[in-house]
Amino acid sequence: MTSPIKLAIVGVGKIVYDQHLPAITGQAADYALVATASRNNTIDNVPSFPTIEAMLAADPSIEAVSLCMPPQYRYAAARKALAAGKHVFLEKPPGATLSEVADLEAFAAAQGVSLFASWHSRYAPGVQPAKAYLAEQKPTAMHVIWKEDVRQWHPNQDWIWQAGGLGVFDPGINALSIVTEILPSAVFLTKAALEFPENRDAPIGADLHFQDADGVKVHAEFDWRQTGKQSWDIIVTTAKGEVRLADGGSRLWINGDEQTLPKEAEYPSLYQRFAEIIRAGKSDVDVAPLRHVADAFMLGQRKVVDAFHD
Secondary structure (H helix, E strand, C coil): CCCCEEEEEECCCHHHHHHHHHHHHCCCCCEEEEEEECCCCCCCCCCEECCHHHHHHHCCCCCEEEECCCHHHHHHHHHHHHHCCCEEEECCCCCCCHHHHHHHHHHHHHHCCCEEECCHHHHCCCHHHHHHHHHHCCEEEEEEEEECEHHHHCCCCHHHHCCCCCCCHHHHHHHHHHHHHHCCCCEEEEEEEEEEECCCCCCCEEEEEEEECCCCEEEEEEECECCCCCEEEEEEEECCEEEEEEHHHCEEEECCEECCCCCCCHHHHHHHHHHHHHHHCCCECCCHHHHHHHHHHHHCEEEEECCCCC
């Protein structure tokens, strides 16, 4: 029987309490949570340390590390963990820049350890059935509506509005991770408009236009000012009808018929995948969603809008 992987978490916050911890504790055969490093928070009955350096020095038996701090600070922590011979799980987005992630991927290979750039929305239960259908029925157009209330999901989180925090692309990159997973051909950004609050360094809204080599168009609308019902929808037109993913990929309609989907949760599936690549001795580092975000910042027209205050 394979022993559980001795896992540590760096950066204990809302996403860890809501998603990572339940996923890890639900997979006792695969993981033993042995340590955390965080400036502000702890997990009951788990040894805690103020920094990743202190944690790694205190417990050399740690085999893998999940990095859940903001992306602006993830590269340095990942390098330290990889240098210590630890497998590394990167929360999304995997880094603040594409260059950082490329360097980490090469360094992980040199160290002989696994690196996982996780995209939790790809593990929503409707994503793989939609991908399978679109592999048979070529898309002719796609419309993405990803609109939510930042005050509900990221209250008083200043880092997300700072340069490198991505702003509305923090949720929007979830949509892009699904788009890049289900489309049978690659798409490329052709036009974008980004709305920046006058008092923030990251956008609150984005309007994006893509197309593939055959001219199939994708239009994506991201907004952080949504009130009431939140919108996480992807509608794909094909010659044989329409595919609609709703609620972030947890529900799927094909030609108007809602599909029966497996009751799979995203983060348990992520941790299953992380265990798989560790035991297989490989990495899983797809940066396609982050590349689209970088392209949007490069190509997008910048518009200044009203100041945003929590």
